[in-house]
Each structure stands twice: as structure tokens, then as C-alpha cells.
Amino acid sequence: MTSPRRSDTTRAAILEAARERFAADGYERATIRSIARDAGIDPSMVMRYYGNKEGLFAAASEIDLRLPEVGALPATHIGAVLVSHFLERWEEDDVMTGVLRVGVTNEAGAERMRDVFRAQLGPIAAGVCPDPADAPRRAALVASQILGMAMARYVLRLPPAVGMTREEVVAWLAPTVQRYLTAREP
Amino acid sequence: MTSPRRSDTTRAAILEAARERFAADGYERATIRSIARDAGIDPSMVMRYYGNKEGLFAAASEIDLRLPEVGALPATHIGAVLVSHFLERWEEDDVMTGVLRVGVTNEAGAERMRDVFRAQLGPIAAGVCPDPADAPRRAALVASQILGMAMARYVLRLPPAVGMTREEVVAWLAPTVQRYLTAREP
DNA sequence: TACCGTTGCCAACAAGCGTTGACCAACAAG
DNA sequence: CTTGTTGGTCAACGCTTGTTGGCAACGGTA
Numbered sequence: 129m130t131s132p133r134r135s136d137t138t139r140a141a142i143l144e145a146a147r148e149r150f151a152a153d154g155y156e157r158a159t160i161r162s163i164a165r166d167a168g169i170d171p172s173m174v175m176r177y178y179g180n181k182e183g184l185f186a187a188a189s190e191i192d193l194r195l196p197e198v199g200a201l202p203a204t205h206i207g208a209v210l211v212s213h214f215l216e217r218w219e220e221d222d223v224m225t226g227v228l229r230v231g232v233t234n235e236a237g238a239e240r241m242r243d244v245f246r247a248q249l250g251p252i253a254a255g256v257c258p259d260p261a262d263a264p265r266r267a268a269l270v271a272s273q274i275l276g277m278a279m280a281r282y283v284l285r286l287p288p289a290v291g292m293t294r295e296e297v298v299a300w301l302a303p304t305v306q307r308y309l310t311a312r313e314p
Numbered sequence: 315m316t317s318p319r320r321s322d323t324t325r326a327a328i329l330e331a332a333r334e335r336f337a338a339d340g341y342e343r344a345t346i347r348s349i350a351r352d353a354g355i356d357p358s359m360v361m362r363y364y365g366n367k368e369g370l371f372a373a374a375s376e377i378d379l380r381l382p383e384v385g386a387l388p389a390t391h392i393g394a395v396l397v398s399h400f401l402e403r404w405e406e407d408d409v410m411t412g413v414l415r416v417g418v419t420n421e422a423g424a425e426r427m428r429d430v431f432r433a434q435l436g437p438i439a440a441g442v443c444p445d446p447a448d449a450p451r452r453a454a455l456v457a458s459q460i461l462g463m464a465m466a467r468y469v470l471r472l473p474p475a476v477g478m479t480r481e482e483v484v485a486w487l488a489p490t491v492q493r494y495l496t497a498r499e500p
Numbered sequence: 501t502a503c504c505g506t507t508g509c510c511a512a513c514a515a516g517c518g519t520t521g522a523c524c525a526a527c528a529a530g
Numbered sequence: 531c532t533t534g535t536t537g538g539t540c541a542a543c544g545c546t547t548g549t550t551g552g553c554a555a556c557g558g559t560a
Contacts, residue, residue: 264473268466276465
């Protein structure tokens with residue numbers, strides 16, 4: 129609907145540079161000046177297009193996990209599907225790592241992280257776990273294992289975690305996630 | 315051996331304030347000035363006693379997980395023992411949360427986190443897992459689940475994770491850790 | 501008492517930060 | 531051709547940061 133503007137390429141360059149910097153450095157060390165330098169423009173442009181640093185982060189951290197529909201997958205393999213989907217999602221761009229890094233020191237980032245797991249993982253948990261009232265807790269358990277592997281592999285870079293192949297990670301984590309979602313009790 | 319100095323109480327006050335600030339704010343937002351204010355002294359004292367900010371962090375982030383001896387626990391319940399020990403450890407002081415928060419944006423913090431898991435959790439994994447050559451990977455898997463729950467509960471504060479009792483967390487996570495350590499294959 | 505290392509505060513530095521407003525060039529509409 | 535809008539740069543602001551050096555008070559020791 130909104131007509132394309134001449135400045136769209138600049139806006140996109142800023143967003144891309146911002147995502148990279150946030151992912152690599154976290155909120156405080158990702159300065160507007162460094163982002164502008166990466167994007168090849170003046171820092172004041174960032175302010176004009178995104179208002180302030182918080183606004184820039186908000187725009188650069190839209191997350192869509194792109195999780196499959198609840199009905200579209202066999203409940204017996206949902207663990208493997210989810211783990212492998214998350215790994216792929218985490219490796220295909222910098223947004224997930226960025227929001228995770230920012231969320232540790234910035235309240236807006238933490239809020240976004242909470243929202244993502246509640247709104248996008250919650251429904252899946254509700255669809256497959258035995259007691260729907262228990263879904264938030266199941267989703268949080270899954271989130272803990274997924275977040276932990278992301279921390280180990282992409283943020284802290286524990287050597288053994290980095291060295292595992294994607295298949296190995298899926299093989300080990302899938303039963304865990306499967307149990308968190310579908311087991312009647314611990 | 316080293317004789318006690320008159321300034322020991324000040325040094326201790328600085329360290330305590332530093333641990334709290336690092337835990338609450340992360341590396342960049344925990345300023346020397348704010349730490350000094352909390353400790354009730356002048357910022358320049360921090361420099362005199364710890365050299366610079368990195369030195370202060372190094373001194374404030376000595377971690378001893380205080381894990382039990384490998385032989386001292388039944389291999390069949392090691393999962394539950396470890397999970398409950400980690401939860402206790404995480405809640406009794408700010409050091410674990412501090413180093414985790416700092417490790418996300420600061421290389422020295424990340425290095426410390428890697429060291430802790432390698433040197434202190436590694437031997438336990440080596441003692442109980444089927445193939446000792448596989449120990450680092452088993453330790454990293456355990457670390458991923460422990461770190462993930464710590465992120466969810468103490469850093470990002472996902473409501474359902476915060477709301478679980480310690481016993482519930484142990485009940486859900488213990489089988490996971492037990493499997494990561496002792497299962498013959500995924 | 502005279503002395504010297506220790507403990508502490510104060511004032512300042514240079515650098516970097518987010519943010520602002522004036523100004524110029526290119527373009528589209530009348 | 532003029533005019534108004536848009537995309538962009540430049541220089542500066544007020545503030546905070548880590549860090550430094552000077553200086554005053556204290557406290558054992560000779």
C-alpha cells in the first residue's frame with residue numbers, strides 16, 4: 129500500500145547493519161555510530177528514520193519463528209521437528225542471536241524474547257500437551273533447552289557444543305523436547 | 315599468609331558491590347562509578363586496588379561450583395543431584411548470574427564461563443558417562459540445559475519458569491541431565 | 501617526635517556516547 | 531523556472547565513561 133520511497137535501500141542497509149552489530153556486540157556496544165559506519169551513511173540518518181536507539185532496536189528485532197502449524201506435524205516427532213527448526217532458524221540470520229544478546233542487558237530485548245516464546249511457542253505446546261492448562265510451563269521448559277543450546281553454541285561458544293553437527297544436536301535434544309511437551313508427568 | 319591490611323574491608327565492599335552490579339546490569343552498564351557509590355567510596359579506589367575494570371571483573375567473578383566428588387554420589391541419581399545443586403548455587407549469590415550476564419557481551423566473561431564448565435563439570439561427566447572420550451560433549455549437553463534454565467529463570471525471567479518451584483524444576487530437568495550423562499546413545 | 505607507607509578524596513582529563521539543528525543537493529510538481 | 535519535499539552531510543551540544551595525578555589525613559615504627 130505505502131508507496132516505495134527513494135530511501136528504502138538506505139533504511140534496509142541500516143537495519144541490516146544494526147542486526148549484525150546487535151548480534152555481535154549486544155545493546156550497549158552496538159553504537160549508532162558504528163552501525164551508521166557499516167551502512168555507509170551518517171549517524172543522524174539513523175535518528176531520522178528510527179527516532180532513537182530504542183526505536184532502531186525495535187525495528188531490527190522483529191522475530192517470526194515461522195513455526196509450522198500445530199496440526200501440520202505428527203505429535204510423535206514434534207521434538208525432532210522443533211529442535212531442527214530452531215537450529216535452522218538460529219543459523220540462517222542474526223536476529224535470534226541479536227535479540228538473545230540484547231535481552232540479557234536490555235529490558236526491551238528481554239520483553240521481546242518473552243513475547244516470542246509465549247505467543248509463538250505457547251500455542252504449539254497447548255496443541256500437543258496432555259493438559260492445555262499446563263501449556264505455558266511446557267513451553268517454558270522447551271524454551272529453556274532451546275535457549276541453553278543457543279547460548280552454548282552461538283553466544284558463549286563452548287567448544288564441544290560448537291563442534292557437534294546439527295544432526296547430533298537434534299538426536300540428543302529431540303527426546304528432551306518431546307518429553308517436555310507430551311509426557312503426562314516428569 | 316599475606317598479612318591483613320587495613321583496607322581489607324574496603325576491598326571486600328568493592329567486590330560485593332561489583333558482583334551485585336555485574337549481576338544486575340551486565341558488563342557495560344555496571345560502571346565503576348556506580349559500583350564505587352554502592353561501596354561508599356571514591357571511584358579512584360577501585361582503580362588503585364584492582365587496576366582497571368577488567369581486573370575488577372576478574373576478581374569479582376571467581377567461580378567455584380562446589381560440585382561434589384565424582385565417587386561420592388550414586389550414578390543413578392546424579393541427574394537430580396546436579397540439577398538441584400545448580401539451582402541452589404545459582405540462588406545463593408550473584409556470582410553465577412553475573413558471569414552469565416557478562417559472558418554474553420564480554421570475551422573475558424565468556425572465557426570464564428567456558429573454563430568453569432570444562433574444568434568443573436567435565437571431570438564429573440568423565441566419571442559417569444559410558445565412554446570417557448565422549449565426556450566433553452556430555453558436559454556441554456548438561457551445560458546447555460542448566461544454562462538455559464538459568465537464562466529463563468534468572469535473566470530473561472520467563473514467567474512460567476520463574477513460577478515453577480525448585481522441586482518442579484528438578485523433577486523435569488533431572489531425567490534430561492541423567493540421560494545426557496549416562497545414556498549409551500541419544 | 502619525626503618519619504614514611506597506606507588510605508582516602510577531589511578535580512580533572514580525553515574519549516566516546518546519543519542526539520540535535522543548520523545547511524546543501526537532488527528531484528518532482530506547479 | 532520556481533517551489534517545496536526528500537535524502538543526505540557536517541559540526542556541534544551535553545553527558546557519561548574509564549582513568550590519572552595531586553594532596554590531605556592517618557597509623558605504625560624508630
